[in-house]
Every structure is written in C-alpha cells, then in structure tokens.
Amino acid sequence: MGALQYVDVPGYAALLLRRTYADLSLPGALMERASGWLKPTPARWSGETKTWLFPSGATLTFGYLEAEGDKFRYQSAEFQDIGFDELTQFSDTQYTYLFSRLRRPTMPCVRCGQPLEMTLKDGLWIHVGEEEHQPEPDMIILREYPKSKERNLSIFQVPLRMRSGTNPGGFGAEWVKNRFIPDDFLPEHATQPRVWEKDAAIENEETKETEIVHTFFVPSRKDDNPYADKTTYEKSLSKLGYVERQQLGKGDWSITATGRMRFDPEAIGKFEPVTGTDGELFMEEEPNGRLVPMFRPRRNGILTIWKRPERGHLYVIGADTAQGRDVNRGEGTAKGDFSVDQVRDADTGEQVARLRARISERAHAEQLNMLARWYNLAFVVPEIAGGYGTAMLDHLILDLLYPIGRFN
Numbered sequence: 027m028g029a030l031q032y033v034d035v036p037g038y039a040a041l042l043l044r045r046t047y048a049d050l051s052l053p054g055a056l057m058e059r060a061s062g063w064l065k066p067t068p069a070r071w072s073g074e075t076k077t078w079l080f081p082s083g084a085t086l087t088f089g090y091l092e093a094e095g096d097k098f099r100y101q102s103a104e105f106q107d108i109g110f111d112e113l114t115q116f117s118d119t120q121y122t123y124l125f126s127r128l129r130r131p132t133m134p135c136v137r138c139g140q141p142l143e144m145t146l147k148d149g150l151w152i153h154v155g156e157e158e159h160q161p162e163p164d165m166i167i168l169r170e171y172p173k174s175k176e177r178n179l180s181i182f183q184v185p186l187r188m189r190s191g192t193n194p195g196g197f198g199a200e201w202v203k204n205r206f207i208p209d210d211f212l213p214e215h216a217t218q219p220r221v222w223e224k225d226a227a228i229e230n231e232e233t234k235e236t237e238i239v240h241t242f243f244v245p246s247r248k249d250d251n252p253y254a255d256k257t258t259y260e261k262s263l264s265k266l267g268y269v270e271r272q273q274l275g276k277g278d279w280s281i282t283a284t285g286r287m288r289f290d291p292e293a294i295g296k297f298e299p300v301t302g303t304d305g306e307l308f309m310e311e312e313p314n315g316r317l318v319p320m321f322r323p324r325r326n327g328i329l330t331i332w333k334r335p336e337r338g339h340l341y342v343i344g345a346d347t348a349q350g351r352d353v354n355r356g357e358g359t360a361k362g363d364f365s366v367d368q369v370r371d372a373d374t375g376e377q378v379a380r381l382r383a384r385i386s387e388r389a390h391a392e393q394l395n396m397l398a399r400w401y402n403l404a405f406v407v408p409e410i411a412g413g414y415g416t417a418m419l420d421h422l423i424l425d426l427l428y429p430i431g432r433f434n
C-alpha cells in the first residue's frame with residue numbers, strides 16, 4: 027500500500043478514504059487488511075480516530091465521506107498522501123475539496139519571510155520565488171520535523187500524492203471518466219502496461235472558469251492482481267449483466283451503468299512515478315565570456331529533470347512544438363496545447379528530463395537551445411508535422427546557431 031511508503035518520516039500523515047464507514051470496516055475491506063499488516067509492527071491503533079500511529083510520529087488515517095458535508099471534517103488537517111478507494115462512488119466536489127488538504131508544513135525563510143522548499147534529491151533549501159541570499163530555515167519548525175532516522179528523509183522532501191483506484195461504472199463514473207480517461211482509450215489497451223496521461227478541461231467550482239488538469243491513468247485488469255481469486259471472481263462476474271461484465275472484467279469505460287468497484291493497490295504500485303525536480307534553465311556567463319546553460323530548481327518550473335547530464339553520455343531530444351501561442355504574452359488562452367521536449371539517454375533509452383510549456387515557437391526554440399546544449403549538445407529530433415515547428419526550427423538553427431547537423 028503506497029500510503030505506507032513514508033511512515034518512517036516524522037510528521038508524515040496519510041489518509042485513505044471510502045464513501046461509507048461500512049465500506050471501510052467490512053471484513054476483508056481496507057481497515058482489516060491494514061490491520062493484518064500492521065498488527066505485528068510497533069504501530070499502534072486508535073479505534074476512536076481510526077488512525078495508526080507509527081513510532082516516528084507518522085500517521086495513517088481511515089476516513090469516509092458519506093454526506094457531502096463530511097469533507098469539512100478534514101478542514102484543519104494536512105496530509106501528504108490521500109487515497110480514494112472506489113473513486114466513482116464519490117462526487118467530484120468531495121474529490122477536489124481534498125486537494126486543499128494535500129500539503130506539507132510551511133517553512134518560511136527567517137531572513138525574508140518568503141516560503142522555502144527542499145529539493146527532493148539533495149535536501150537543500152531553496153526559495154520558492156527568486157531571492158539572492160542564502161535561505162535560512164526556521165530552526166523551531168526544523169526541530170519539530172526532524173529527518174527520519176532510517177532514511178534521513180524530511181517531511182519537506184516527501185512528495186504530495188493524490189491517488190485513487192476504481193472500476194468503471196458507479197454514479198460518479200462520468201466525472202471520473204472526464205478527468206482521467208483519454209478519449210482514445212479502449213478496453214483492449216488495458217492489456218498494455220502503460221501510463222495514460224490526459225489534459226482534462228475541468229470547470230472550477232468557485233470561479234466557473236475552465237482549467238486544464240493534467241492527470242495520469244493506469245489501467246489494470248483482474249489478471250494484474252496476484253491476490254484476487256480469479257475463479258471466484260470470474261464466477262461472480264458471470265452472474266452480472268452484460269454492462270457490468272464489460273466494466274469489471276474488461277475495464278470498459280465507454281459503457282455506463284451502475285457497477286461495483288475494486289481497488290488494486292498492487293497494480294498502482296507497479297507504476298509508481300519517480301518524482302523529478304522542477305525548475306528552469308538560464309544562461310550564465312563563464313569568466314572566459316562563454317555562455318553556458320545552468321539549472322535552477324523552482325516549483326512548477328517548465329522543466330522536470332530526473333537525471334542531470336552526465337559526462338560522456340549522448341542524449342536525444344524529441345521536440346514537439348505545439349500551435350505557437352504564448353499565454354504570458356497575451357496570445358490565445360490557457361487552453362492552448364503544450365510544446366513538449368522529451369530528453370532520453372541514447373544508450374539506455376531512459377527519460378532524463380521533460381520540458382512542457384505553453385509558449386510561442388520562438389520561446390520554444392530558446393528553451394530547446396538551452397536544454398539541448400545542457401545535455402551535451404543533444405541530438406534533436408524535431409517534429410514538424412502539421413505545419414508547427416518550422417519557425418521554431420529556423421530560430422534554433424539560424425539565430426541560435428544550434429548545431430543540429432553535427433550528429434554522425
């Protein structure tokens with residue numbers, strides 16, 4: 027169960043939700059399964075708060091949101107990991123409200139009062155915004171949240187995660203489908219181990235404005251769950267109607283009717299995304315006057331890196347320029363497509379970085395120029411289908427003098 031991944035970190039809190047208390051507490055349901063795993067450990071159970079307390083001070087809480095107003099029971103709580111089991115039984119407003127509870131303790135810089143955050147990889151403090159001076163974290167807060175003894179990990183490094191499991195069908199199937207299931211997803215795709223991504227247009231409850239939400243969807247089938255009793259499961263499926271058989275047996279989201287749902291933490295665990303470091307590149311002048319790209323970590327930066335450039339490695343960048351509109355310069359709306367550059371290590375095929383931004387073709391060329399130079403003068407493979415990308419490429423080669431034909 028992914029929620030248990032950071033229980034050695036002081037201050038860590040995880041929440042697992044079902045729609046009703048009965049769903050949580052029935053034999054074989056989440057609470058009983060957790061109990062089976064945790065009883066032999068030093069963790070202690072509180073029946074009153076439905077919380078496991080770990081020796082580090084970390085907690086795992088089981089909750090339910092039966093009535094719409096139940097969500098406000100969590101209004102003063104903070105969690106770093108929230109899991110919805112059988113998501114289509116919940117309303118979209120219950121789900122989105124819980125995002126406001128997904129947070130870490132705040133750490134101000136005692137010198138300037140601006141918020142600080144810790145880099146995931148190196149555990150260094152940086153300002154969230156731009157500040158020139160050395161960050162000075164608040165020692166009182168730091169003492170309150172020491173690093174874990176086992177892994178030297180701080181709560182400030184724990185990723186914030188909202189993950190859900192569900193079957194198709196159920197009364198919330200429509201909003202779950204709109205948010206997570208790409209339009210071109212078909213049930214037969216579920217046999218491929220693949221993470222599907224979607225830019226879903228979601229209307230904001232308060233502002234009534236449409237926002238683009240980037241979501242990940244991992245299909246899984248009954249065969250992916252090594253713990254499911256397949257014979258019994260298939261037997262019980264055969265008793266259901268056609269619609270439910272398609273939903274539960276094949277993961278078919280295109281069919282709707284009511285259905286029962288199943289949580290598959292094992293399948294989700296297989297696709298644990300590795301958290302990268304967000305930031306941006308900028309050009310810095312060396313003493314000899316040469317301009318070299320440098321990386322600066324920054325929350326919500328357009329560049330995510332998993333591995334920095336390594337000496338002697340050859341990298342390949344797939345560059346996809348979207349319809350060139352720059353939202354920041356008042357061109358078009360926030361609904362424009364993203365330009366995306368994927369950086370891979372040419373030997374291992376491993377993805378080491380991704381740039382993703384709604385920017386003009388010229389701005390994309392500037393970013394790609396820095397990115398490709400930083401990754402050892404990477405081999406750039408531009409996509410120019412559909413007419414977009416040629417202006418980007420011209421700017422990259424003719425103005426920025428990127429040696430795109432150098433590769434041999």
Ligand SMILES: [Zn+2]
Nearest residue numbers: 135137138157
């Ligand atoms: Zn400061």
